[in-house]
Amino acid sequence: MAERVLELDDLTVRFRLKRGELTAVDGVSFAVERGQTFGLVGESGSGKSVTARAIMRLVPTPPGQIPRGTIRFEGRDVLALSDAEMRALRGRRIAMVFQEPMSALNPVFTVCDQISDALRTNLGLSKRDARERVVELLSLVGIPSPRRRLDSYVHEFSGGMRQRVMLAMALSCNPVFLIADEPTTALDVTIQATILELITGMIERLGMSLIFITHNLGVVAHACDVIGVMYASHLVELGDKREIFRNPQHPYTVGLLNSIPRLDTQAKYLTPIRGSVCNMMAPPAGCKFHPRCEHAMDVCRQEVPKLREVASGHFAACHLHDRGGSP
Amino acid sequence: MNGDVPAGAALLEVKGLTKHFWLHADIFSRLAGEKVQVLKAVDGIDFHIRKGETLGLVGESGCGKSTTARLVTRLIEPTSGEVRLKGEDLLSFSAARLKETRKQVQIVFQDPYSSLNPRKTIMHILGRPMEIHGLAASWMERREKVLDLLQRVGLGVEHIDRYPHEFSGGQRQRIAIARALSVSPELVIGDEPVSALDVSIQAQILNLFRDLQEEFGLTYLFIAHDLSVVRHISDRVAVMYVGKIVETGPAAALFADPLHPYTKALLAAVPEADPEKPPPKLTLKGEVSTPIDPPPGCRLCGRCPLETRICAEQSPPLVDVGAGRQVACHNI
Numbered sequence: 001m002a003e004r005v006l007e008l009d010d011l012t013v014r015f016r017l018k019r020g021e022l023t024a025v026d027g028v029s030f031a032v033e034r035g036q037t038f039g040l041v042g043e044s045g046s047g048k049s050v051t052a053r054a055i056m057r058l059v060p061t062p063p064g065q066i067p068r069g070t071i072r073f074e075g076r077d078v079l080a081l082s083d084a085e086m087r088a089l090r091g092r093r094i095a096m097v098f099q100e101p102m103s104a105l106n107p108v109f110t111v112c113d114q115i116s117d118a119l120r121t122n123l124g125l126s127k128r129d130a131r132e133r134v135v136e137l138l139s140l141v142g143i144p145s146p147r148r149r150l151d152s153y154v155h156e157f158s159g160g161m162r163q164r165v166m167l168a169m170a171l172s173c174n175p176v177f178l179i180a181d182e183p184t185t186a187l188d189v190t191i192q193a194t195i196l197e198l199i200t201g202m203i204e205r206l207g208m209s210l211i212f213i214t215h216n217l218g219v220v221a222h223a224c225d226v227i228g229v230m231y232a233s234h235l236v237e238l239g240d241k242r243e244i245f246r247n248p249q250h251p252y253t254v255g256l257l258n259s260i261p262r263l264d265t266q267a268k269y270l271t272p273i274r275g276s277v278c279n280m281m282a283p284p285a286g287c288k289f290h291p292r293c294e295h296a297m298d299v300c301r302q303e304v305p306k307l308r309e310v311a312s313g314h315f316a317a318c319h320l321h322d323r324g325g326s327p
Numbered sequence: 328m329n330g331d332v333p334a335g336a337a338l339l340e341v342k343g344l345t346k347h348f349w350l351h352a353d354i355f356s357r358l359a360g361e362k363v364q365v366l367k368a369v370d371g372i373d374f375h376i377r378k379g380e381t382l383g384l385v386g387e388s389g390c391g392k393s394t395t396a397r398l399v400t401r402l403i404e405p406t407s408g409e410v411r412l413k414g415e416d417l418l419s420f421s422a423a424r425l426k427e428t429r430k431q432v433q434i435v436f437q438d439p440y441s442s443l444n445p446r447k448t449i450m451h452i453l454g455r456p457m458e459i460h461g462l463a464a465s466w467m468e469r470r471e472k473v474l475d476l477l478q479r480v481g482l483g484v485e486h487i488d489r490y491p492h493e494f495s496g497g498q499r500q501r502i503a504i505a506r507a508l509s510v511s512p513e514l515v516i517g518d519e520p521v522s523a524l525d526v527s528i529q530a531q532i533l534n535l536f537r538d539l540q541e542e543f544g545l546t547y548l549f550i551a552h553d554l555s556v557v558r559h560i561s562d563r564v565a566v567m568y569v570g571k572i573v574e575t576g577p578a579a580a581l582f583a584d585p586l587h588p589y590t591k592a593l594l595a596a597v598p599e600a601d602p603e604k605p606p607p608k609l610t611l612k613g614e615v616s617t618p619i620d621p622p623p624g625c626r627l628c629g630r631c632p633l634e635t636r637i638c639a640e641q642s643p644p645l646v647d648v649g650a651g652r653q654v655a656c657h658n659i
Contacts, residue, residue: 043525158614188387188552188615193596193607215525218598222606241602259530260600261559263582269537270559272530276495 002033005209011069013054024050026233037210039224046230048213052179057086091122095170099182101162105154112150115169122173137168160191181213229253232288239314249316251293251327332413337375338546344372344408366619368394370570381547383561390567392550396518430460433507437519439499443491450487456509476505497528516548554597558582566590569618569626576652586654588631633658
């Protein structure tokens, strides 16, 4: 088995809010191997982004807290690191790309200033060396005539080009691990195609590992090796990409795949999942999906199902499997 | 308004519809004699929608889809062109006549969080259009109708006295649809009505659009950027690129065998939710062209693999290629 770069075990993130307590991530465990692309999918509010932020130690405390679980990155316990040790990790070993490049980049600094800031702080480069490295990085992410764009501001770039700048910044200190949180969601489909190609190509060439967070099943189908499906703070299914698409084992994954309109066929009606996501401030007991599930049994209303192996390397958290059934 | 349009005849006809925005340079640059730039958001488009059908309008951001929706409803005034509803020119209507017409053409917007007034109850939101158009004289009558509407869009009657913030995104979009239906329109325009919703909810709302079309014989202009959504809901599709329609045709034929290089590129870029399908790729060079002072030729100039000399000189007209399809390309 390849080396596990990142291991999450029973990660739980809770927020204490005025209105009450909200568990955004509940007992999530998975591992990412070196060179692997891990797709984390789920609908809004399922806890994908909070999981990513917890790994980067970017969950604000308070109101957030991590009452349970561990995050091990390259063998070190991330949650036990001091702030200084964490700063040394961020950027240099593990970096993140956000969805909205316009709000993640600073509008009053030039592109060169922003990227070289990290280079000078983290790698101690001189101003001139940093500038040369920025040129390299911008051409690496496919920005045409990078030397001419160095002193441009973010607003002078289009959406796709801004995402390239974000990527250049994330890659600036040669991290071994990248977390991309919905990096193509705000982009048009033709731009998305180029950014996807860029990210997957880059990961492969640099031998990095990637967590790709998205709600778009089409994107994970092509960009990822392994997929984790989240629903209402739980990881409900985990497995190889092909397995998940060909042989989904959790009723939510099945429902999600059936909900998507297809390009190659036209059915008169789609098969949606009934109802809507539970209120996370007052989630139902037992399996969080049971109010929407057509297979719901008594046990589903009482006990939270555990993630168990249903086939080699394929895990699902559903009581159906305890009884030898499948959705 | 004159009588009913028979099924299959054009309910809405748009000819040469154009909307230009003049970008005013500041006074100093104008004094310095700088030219005022023109943003050609919609630049001479033709299409029609037959009664009872769904026309899908698809394109990337900034291509003029939403401007088209606003022009067709006269929420903004076009620079030139014709919009004919049941054969009559909507653009020549007086304010009173236009108000009367609003009953027949309704719109559902993208964001159900900003399109519903947070201070009004569902009863008010759905009852007010009926009141304005004199469709239900008494409060009791309106309440009856609102209860009926709620059930038709799949919401419980107990929701009638609640406020928008008490609903989820999907439920809000159901309310927005109910509001559009409250005045019994013939044409409903959906401007990205499912883009803000999660996939599992999106499927519910798409099914609702279908059900309501069957039940009330509605005609739809459905605007979206998601190609699989458009493919699913539409009978015919029009593809827009930088203010122009580049291809139209029956949905099945257009998606199975796209003719225009831009349509081809758009389809090749969609990541399909099936790992066995070819990965998405971009078959065009460069980035989307700007609608500000565009050059005279085809808008795809500089990006297109089929480009020849004529493309830079003349904008290709939308011409019939048989089987109900039209393409705007010099090289097909």
